[in-house]
Amino acid sequence: MADLILFGVFPYVAMALAIGVGLYRYTIDRYSWSSQSSQFLESRALFWGSLPWHYALLLILLAHFLAFLIPAGWGSLLGSPARLILLEVTGMALGITTLIALVILILRRVSNDRVNAVTSRIDWLLLAVLLVQVTSGVYIAISLRWGGAWYVHTVSPWLWSLLKLDPQISYLANLPWIVQLHAVNAFLLVAIFPFSRLVHVVSIPLGYLGRPYQVVIWYRQRRSS
Amino acid sequence: MDIRAQVSSVFHLDKCIGCHTCSIACKNLWTDRRGNEYMWWNNVETKPGTGYPTKWEDQEKYHGGWERVGSQLRLKQGGKAATIGKIFHNPDLPTMDDYYEPFTYKYADLTNAPAGTDQPTARAVSMVSGKPMKIAAGPNWDDDLSGSNVYAANDPGVIELSAEQQQQLFAIEKMVMFHLPRICNHCSNPACVASCPSGAIYKRGEDGIVLINQDKCRGWRMCVSACPYKKTYYGWSSGKSEKCILCFPRQEAGEAPACFHSCVGRIRYLGVLLYDADKIEATAMKADGELAAAQREMILDPCDPEVLAAARAAGMAEQIIQAAQKSPIYKFVKQWGIALPLHPEFRTLPMLFYVPPLLPLLSTDHQGTQKLADDFFTSLEQARLPLMYLAGLFAGGNEEEVKAVYRRLIAVRLQRRAATVGDLAEAEVERARTISGLERDTLDAIYRMTSLTRIKERIVVPPLLREQAVEAGMDPEEYKQAMGFGSRKAPKRRW
Ligand code: SF4
Numbered sequence: 001m002a003d004l005i006l007f008g009v010f011p012y013v014a015m016a017l018a019i020g021v022g023l024y025r026y027t028i029d030r031y032s033w034s035s036q037s038s039q040f041l042e043s044r045a046l047f048w049g050s051l052p053w054h055y056a057l058l059l060i061l062l063a064h065f066l067a068f069l070i071p072a073g074w075g076s077l078l079g080s081p082a083r084l085i086l087l088e089v090t091g092m093a094l095g096i097t098t099l100i101a102l103v104i105l106i107l108r109r110v111s112n113d114r115v116n117a118v119t120s121r122i123d124w125l126l127l128a129v130l131l132v133q134v135t136s137g138v139y140i141a142i143s144l145r146w147g148g149a150w151y152v153h154t155v156s157p158w159l160w161s162l163l164k165l166d167p168q169i170s171y172l173a174n175l176p177w178i179v180q181l182h183a184v185n186a187f188l189l190v191a192i193f194p195f196s197r198l199v200h201v202v203s204i205p206l207g208y209l210g211r212p213y214q215v216v217i218w219y220r221q222r223r224s225s
Numbered sequence: 226m227d228i229r230a231q232v233s234s235v236f237h238l239d240k241c242i243g244c245h246t247c248s249i250a251c252k253n254l255w256t257d258r259r260g261n262e263y264m265w266w267n268n269v270e271t272k273p274g275t276g277y278p279t280k281w282e283d284q285e286k287y288h289g290g291w292e293r294v295g296s297q298l299r300l301k302q303g304g305k306a307a308t309i310g311k312i313f314h315n316p317d318l319p320t321m322d323d324y325y326e327p328f329t330y331k332y333a334d335l336t337n338a339p340a341g342t343d344q345p346t347a348r349a350v351s352m353v354s355g356k357p358m359k360i361a362a363g364p365n366w367d368d369d370l371s372g373s374n375v376y377a378a379n380d381p382g383v384i385e386l387s388a389e390q391q392q393q394l395f396a397i398e399k400m401v402m403f404h405l406p407r408i409c410n411h412c413s414n415p416a417c418v419a420s421c422p423s424g425a426i427y428k429r430g431e432d433g434i435v436l437i438n439q440d441k442c443r444g445w446r447m448c449v450s451a452c453p454y455k456k457t458y459y460g461w462s463s464g465k466s467e468k469c470i471l472c473f474p475r476q477e478a479g480e481a482p483a484c485f486h487s488c489v490g491r492i493r494y495l496g497v498l499l500y501d502a503d504k505i506e507a508t509a510m511k512a513d514g515e516l517a518a519a520q521r522e523m524i525l526d527p528c529d530p531e532v533l534a535a536a537r538a539a540g541m542a543e544q545i546i547q548a549a550q551k552s553p554i555y556k557f558v559k560q561w562g563i564a565l566p567l568h569p570e571f572r573t574l575p576m577l578f579y580v581p582p583l584l585p586l587l588s589t590d591h592q593g594t595q596k597l598a599d600d601f602f603t604s605l606e607q608a609r610l611p612l613m614y615l616a617g618l619f620a621g622g623n624e625e626e627v628k629a630v631y632r633r634l635i636a637v638r639l640q641r642r643a644a645t646v647g648d649l650a651e652a653e654v655e656r657a658r659t660i661s662g663l664e665r666d667t668l669d670a671i672y673r674m675t676s677l678t679r680i681k682e683r684i685v686v687p688p689l690l691r692e693q694a695v696e697a698g699m700d701p702e703e704y705k706q707a708m709g710f711g712s713r714k715a716p717k718r719r720w
């Protein structure tokens with residue numbers, strides 16, 4: 001029963017919250033949509049925390065996402081032992097990087113008075129959930145080797161079953177508890193997303209690359225020029 | 226020709242008394258909120274000095290403004306991809322310590338302290354963290370401290386001077402300084418707009434006011450580093466950047482911006498300029514010393530029939546054209562040629578111009594009677610502030626630009642002195658006039674505009690015609706927030 005709720009129901013609740021509350025916030029209170037950067041208040045420690053955190057995390061998320069999206073391709077990518085080892089080592093290094101970076105970021109928020117003052121309760125909650133996520137991820141990488149390979153046969157099909165609205169909780173129910181924690185906690189992050197500063201992850205401003213430098217807005221129709 | 230109108234301004238530095246009334250008027254209206262205490266959309270700094278934020282002019286430090294790369298203009302902080310790459314940590318962003326940490330005092334301790342033998346004190350506390358703090362700087366920390374070797378000696382413009390020129394400056398450092406009031410320049414080639422990854426900053430087509438859409442800003446803070454004048458500010462509490470809005474709500478109601486209206490020295494002029502937007506890029510590509518002249522070139526004569534025809538063809542409202550014809554700014558910048566842009570070499574084409582301060586006395590002082598120097602242009606060159614310094618501020622290092630302005634200002638003074646005191650030989654005045662290149666009437670007009678005009682002539686707010694604007698059909702509440710100022714809910718963090 002608990003398995004059903006956690007692996008079969010909760011992901012949907014989380015997604016519904018993310019989309020529903022996210023849309024509500026975007027339409028009703030768009031002003032609140034911000035990265036809430038604190039670099040203005042403290043820049044040095046942020047450099048050592050934020051840069052490795054974001055870049056390492058983006059790569060890790062990319063790997064998770066690719067293995068979910070194209071399990072077959074991912075599986076054949078890992079076909080040779082050399083590539084498997086390379087991926088394992090890279091993943092491990094990136095995971096440890098995110099963990100160290102996150103600890104730096106948390107310590108910064110604890111110890112710097114200014115940054116501390118702009119940290120809300122939801123920020124602390126978010127940091128705690130992220131810490132659980134990253135720690136469990138690194139622990140899995142160390143204790144349950146070759147995650148790049150077994151993910152494709154366990155987590156990928158589970159995620160696909162969720163996507164097809166036919167949750168197959170058995171894929172997850174048979175995995176070690178730490179993997180279950182990692183998976184459920186991931187959806188907890190999805191649930192927190194619309195309530196926190198995490199909303200900035202969907203605001204990646206790639207449109208900037210294709211835009212002319214200057215933006216001019218006319219209020220009245222111009223006749224010609 | 227892509228003809229556009231721009232609400233522009235002139236600040237006459239000879240008239241600024243450094244009273245900071247303008248700053249206070251602005252602060253009380255717009256930035257008296259948590260997270261904005263440190264922001265001075267209008268600030269007045271002492272020159273020579275390091276300014277606010279400290280050393281804002283030093284683009285080796287902040288990488289603000291534009292640079293020429295081959296035949297292209299690029300933001301000095303990096304191209305678009307590089308800008309996005311710096312989103313997680315912007316190495317060029319000034320921190321609060323470059324401005325100052327806002328503080329208050331625990332006044333309640335003065336009355337709540339238990340009776341005792343010692344005097345109760347009100348300790349300074351940070352307005353960010355609320356904790357006791359040691360005050361290291363404040364707004365206008367270096368006010369009137371130009372002689373200080375902490376401030377004047379570290380002025381990026383002074384560092385550029387030769388040892389000899391520095392000596393010239395510091396020999397009389399205790400006497401010479403002037404005030405430099407600064408607001409956002411509402412540039413025609415704004416670096417803040419160009420740097421915003423979210424596309425939240427924009428220039429209004431009809432009047433050229435540069436605004437940040439508060440709903441679209443995501444707090445990437447690239448504008449703060451990109452603006453070479455450091456006139457966008459990061460709201461550390463709301464997570465949104467904010468900047469001077471040129472009091473557009475006041476202007477739309479026909480009122481002067483608050484800093485203009487309250488200016489005690491009446492140094493501030495406002496009016497519409499017409500300019501050719503097709504020339505923006507070519508102008509911004511000019512060599513440092515040519516920028517000021519090129520920018521003047523971009524500005525169009527609002528009485529020229531060809532310009533008028535083009536303006537009308539582009540659908541420019543008749544009222545705006547009329548306002549442009551009455552614009553004091555056009556006179557200062559184009560007709561009289563006595564107002565220059567601040568740091569044109571940043572290449573944002575600032576639309577706020579300054580009449581540089583006429584610091585040199587043109588004569589030697591003999592117990593109250595002044596004797597004009599035989600050749601007062603020699604004395605101009607030996608001015609109290611090296612001309613090179615002023616050229617570095619207002620002309621991208623081109624001394625000729627500054628000299629031309631001073632020749633005109635000097636001619637005005639001599640002509641007025643001859644008229645009111647009458648102790649100058651007419652030949653002398655005539656000579657100054659000739660060298661200045663301006664007619665007697667023009668010099669009188671300059672005198673009138675700088676000394677006698679009433680607010681309606683100094684500040685010609687164009688009818689902004691908001692009643693005709695498309696957003697008249699929009700939800701006014703929603704419109705208010707998307708405009709760059711005003712919000713449907715309190716502008717503070719909620720989530
Ligand atoms: S002064 Fe700065 S903030 Fe104002 S328009 Fe120019 S670049 Fe933008």
Ligand code: SF4
Nearest residue numbers: 241244245247488490
């Ligand atoms: S109010 Fe006018 S005179 Fe006073 S500091 Fe400001 S600009 Fe100068």
